Amino acid sequence: METNKALHILIGLDLSEMDQYLIQYAKILDHILNVEKITFIHNLKLGELPKELIQKDQLELIQKRIVKRVEDQIASTEITYAHDILVTVENYSEIAFTAVAKKSNYDLLVLGNKQKLNGTGALANKLVRILPGATLLVPETFQVPIETVIDAIDFSRYTNSIMLWADRFKNNSKGQRIKHSAVHISKSYWSYLPMMTEKELDKISLEDIKEKEEKWNKQYPHYTDIEIIPAKNQNISAALIAYAKNKKADLMILGVKGSTGIKDIILGSVANHLLHRPTDTCLLFVKPIK
Missing domain, CATH: 3.40.50.620 (HUPs)
Structure with a gap:
């Protein structure tokens, strides 16, 4: 495409x-x-x-x-x-x-x-x-002009579609300057296990962040660095909305569904939660490239 x-x-x-x-x-x-x-x-x-x-x-x-x-x-x-x-x-x-x-x-x-x-x-x-x-x-309540776009990366088959639309805004033919930032909200199922100590959870979280950073740099070496944020006690949708608000994002791009790996929450539920949360940020939901 x-x-x-x-x-x-x-x-x-x-x-x-x-x-x-x-x-x-x-x-x-x-x-x-x-x-x-x-x-x-x-x-x-x-x-x-x-x-x-x-x-x-x-x-x-x-x-x-x-x-x-x-x-x-x-x-x-x-x-x-x-x-x-x-x-x-x-x-x-x-x-x-x-x-x-x-x-x-x-x-x-x-x-x-x-x-x-x-x-x-x-x-x-x-x-x-x-x-x-x-x-x-x-x-x-959208803001104008569009100056800041967030790419919500989930490391699934939807990521290529997210990046395609990110490029359409970032490298647009109209000469509009748009700042992009890629973010991944790290949410591990380990955090729900009561027998895990805080130190053990922090170690697992750091390992997950390192793994995702290496994967990102390998797949998109010429793109901006990715910011990986542990969700901790927040659900992913709440963490994304908070991140968008903090960045004063005009637009956020994300997949309707995400990874089904054992460490990750399905982004289908994230999309569902986002649809019911108040936000001034425009939400662009994409599907996989066929």
């Missing part, structure tokens, strides 16, 4: 206040990444419409009005990228997004990650897992 590939980005809208933030963020991405086209998507849930509005002519009228509304919002941001607006009609939005994803051969899906605005995040939670491509969750 090319670092500077022209990207097709899908952006999910829900006709709430969040839409304007996502439209603004699309412009920010266009100033960094090589964007070929952006498709804005909204799904009309049939089950939530009154019977008199599910007739074909009424649905078409609603779709046209939604397109007009979104087009007006986009126009106010003075965008320069090619775009289109798609209004689907399905009972379940995950079905609509899955169908569009299969047809469009997209590279990135962008969704809102509401912090103070009303919303459950249920759709994002599902789509992060079921769709084949990368998903970026953007809080309405």
Whole structure:
């Protein structure tokens, strides 16, 4: 996969206040990444419409009005990228997004990650897992410009995908200067054994850190050094959020699942916890390179 590939980005809208933030963020991405086209998507849930509005002519009228509304919002941001607006009609939005994803051969899906605005995040939670491509969750509290990106490394088959997206931001063709830092949160199952002394746990932790540093330097000798942080009594998601906050990170890249080795916690659970934690950092979840 090319670092500077022209990207097709899908952006999910829900006709709430969040839409304007996502439209603004699309412009920010266009100033960094090589964007070929952006498709804005909204799904009309049939089950939530009154019977008199599910007739074909009424649905078409609603779709046209939604397109007009979104087009007006986009126009106010003075965008320069090619775009289109798609209004689907399905009972379940995950079905609509899955169908569009299969047809469009997209590279990135962008969704809102509401912090103070009303919303459950249920759709994002599902789509992060079921769709084949990368998903970026953007809080309405995001910071601009994008200056600091964290690569959350788990030493699994997802690491190459994380590094690909890291390169797309770091070595972008638009000349934007972005600082990267790679981090691995070390969480050993040994820490749960009550018979281990603190000295023994520290020794195991140091050995694990040394092993991961050597592995990183061997696989990515020309990249930045990796910072390996023992999670200790924190879970991995809490440690990552704390690290991102400390670094004032604008974006964090991580895999949806991670290593299943005996020493590591599955990052699938980490992703799940991150989806339910408040954060001003945008979260980019990636899938393995095929």
